[in-house]
Amino acid sequence: MDYENLEQHFRSGAKLMILCSPHNPVGRVWTEAELFRLQELIVRYDAIVLSDEIWADLAFPGNRHRPLASISPEMSERTLTFMAPSKTFNIAGLYLSNIIIPPNAGLREAFCRQLQQISLTHVNLFGLVASDAAYRCGGANGLMSCLFICGKTRSSWRPNFLESQIRSK
Numbered sequence: 362m363d364y365e366n367l368e369q370h371f372r373s374g375a376k377l378m379i380l381c382s383p384h385n386p387v388g389r390v391w392t393e394a395e396l397f398r399l400q401e402l403i404v405r406y407d408a409i410v411l412s413d414e415i416w417a418d419l420a421f422p423g424n425r426h427r428p429l430a431s432i433s434p435e436m437s438e439r440t441l442t443f444m445a446p447s448k449t450f451n452i453a454g455l456y457l458s459n460i461i462i463p464p465n466a467g468l469r470e471a472f473c474r475q476l477q478q479i480s481l482t483h484v485n486l487f488g489l490v491a492s493d494a495a496y497r498c499g500g501a502n503g504l505m506s507c508l509f510i511c512g513k514t515r516s517s518w519r520p521n522f523l524e525s526q527i528r529s530k
């Protein structure tokens with residue numbers, strides 16, 4: 362994470378940051394130390410983070426996803442966490458994301474007001490049922506097999522791809 366660049370933006374008046382954690386597309390799982398360092402900046406400049414954690418369930422073994430809001434009470438007050446079962450269970454397109462917003466500071470009201478203005482307040486019944494079924498019955502075993510297959514594909518594909526695409530250029 363480029364903290365110097367971030368700090369420049371905050372110094373120039375930026376008040377909101379979008380974090381993708383784990384990162385898409387590079388697949389980076391931010392470490393606790395990195396998130397703590399980010400927190401120092403966010404708290405110092407009194408900014409807000411929209412933390413997109415939709416890939417949280419798909420961290421490869423050896424990596425541990427740490428929700429940004431869990432870093433500290435100060436960070437929790439300044440974080441809106443975006444999650445969904447769509448990546449974990451491959452059920453995209455059903456309008457089933459969920460957003461965790463701290464109850465203080467008027468953030469939730471402000472967010473809901475914006476949603477109303479763009480008519481995004483409706484819940485999709487299929488999405489609700491699918492989310493419930495995914496979390497209730499999707500199963501840790503299914504998730505582990507998915508990670509295992511993705512891990513194998515990644516370890517065989519990545520070196521070949523890099524070799525053929527980068528070395529030849």
Ligand SMILES: Cc1ncc(COP(=O)(O)O)c(C=O)c1O
Pocket residue numbers: 381385413415416445447448453454458
């Ligand atoms: C980081 C990230 N956030 C959000 C989305 C959107 O997810 P959904 O298809 O559930 O709307 C994607 C989809 O690729 C994504 O990679």
